[in-house]
Amino acid sequence: MSELSDRGAAPGPRAPLGRVLSVLVLFLGGGAAAGVLWEWLWEPPSGLVYEGRWYLEPAGPDVSFEGVALFVLIAFPLGLVLAVLAGMWRGHESATLVSVLAGACLAAVVMYAVGNALGPEDPQALAAALSDYTALDARLGLTAPDPGRVPWHSPALVALPAGAMTGLVVTYLCGTGFVRRSRG
Numbered sequence: 001m002s003e004l005s006d007r008g009a010a011p012g013p014r015a016p017l018g019r020v021l022s023v024l025v026l027f028l029g030g031g032a033a034a035g036v037l038w039e040w041l042w043e044p045p046s047g048l049v050y051e052g053r054w055y056l057e058p059a060g061p062d063v064s065f066e067g068v069a070l071f072v073l074i075a076f077p078l079g080l081v082l083a084v085l086a087g088m089w090r091g092h093e094s095a096t097l098v099s100v101l102a103g104a105c106l107a108a109v110v111m112y113a114v115g116n117a118l119g120p121e122d123p124q125a126l127a128a129a130l131s132d133y134t135a136l137d138a139r140l141g142l143t144a145p146d147p148g149r150v151p152w153h154s155p156a157l158v159a160l161p162a163g164a165m166t167g168l169v170v171t172y173l174c175g176t177g178f179v180r181r182s183r184g
Contacts, residue, residue: 015091038114076162079166087100
């Protein structure tokens with residue numbers, strides 16, 4: 001018991017629980033803020049309605065996947081920074097690892113949900129009620145704007161957890177932290 005007190009770690013099961021909750025809150029808040037940033041930076045491509053369907057104009061992968069690229073460019077560095085911050089608190093490394101991974105996965109989903117909710121409505125759903133050649137903006141998503149695509153099936157959702165695991169590994173390997181351990 002005195003060994004725990006000498007190292008500065010709080011005894012009992014509450015210390016890891018506090019760490020887990022802190023890390024989860026950090027990641028969820030970061031994911032929500034990143035979703036707002038993602039939607040704010042994204043410039044929606046336009047399309048046209050024809051015969052009750054919406055078509056991207058001009059069509060092409062560079063236009064339709066711009067939102068996916070922006071998601072990855074925001075999510076990976078965010079995961080990296082948040083994991084470095086979480087990894088700097090020494091002690092309870094196993095709890096930190098699990099909470100960073102879970103928090104990063106949840107943060108990616110929150111980032112997508114917030115960005116998607118703030119963006120324009122689904123043009124495919126609106127197209128049925130509009131006349132031909134009506135211009136509509138694309139919906140912010142992680143897949144091509146094709147009908148029948150499931151928006152959650154995207155490997156881009158792995159960017160935030162990948163950045164977080166990279167940041168945590170670098171932090172643990174470099175040995176930085178707020179608390180210095182005694183060498184004796």
